[in-house]
Amino acid sequence: MTLRLDIFSALAAGYVTTFGEKLSSVEKDSLMIGCMLMPFMLAIRFLTDYLDGDNYFHIDHPQHNLQRAQNQLHLFKLLNNSQAQLTEIIQSS
Numbered sequence: 001m002t003l004r005l006d007i008f009s010a011l012a013a014g015y016v017t018t019f020g021e022k023l024s025s026v027e028k029d030s031l032m033i034g035c036m037l038m039p040f041m042l043a044i045r046f047l048t049d050y051l052d053g054d055n056y057f058h059i060d061h062p063q064h065n066l067q068r069a070q071n072q073l074h075l076f077k078l079l080n081n082s083q084a085q086l087t088e089i090i091q092s093s
Helices: 005-022 025-051 064-081 083-091
Strands: none
Touching: 005 025, 005 083, 025 064, 025 083, 064 083
8 A cells, every 4th residue: 555645636736725715724734634534533443343243344254344444554654654745735735
């Protein structure tokens, strides 16, 4: 798994320009927190479902939700390691 900075840049630019002046500086500053929070929350949800017997998310095999949780945690780590660069992309959008 890798971060696609070109896609992140396009998404950030589209989001920020769509909101224009309606997006406050505090909201713009918090976008990176949201980007990191989503995969972290999903990881917790997948792991919880795995530990609880896979009752919520559909699975294709017994380790599916565990693998999903691991993937989301990996994405969280990638975002965390690139936080400065991603924040700069958001701020320059």
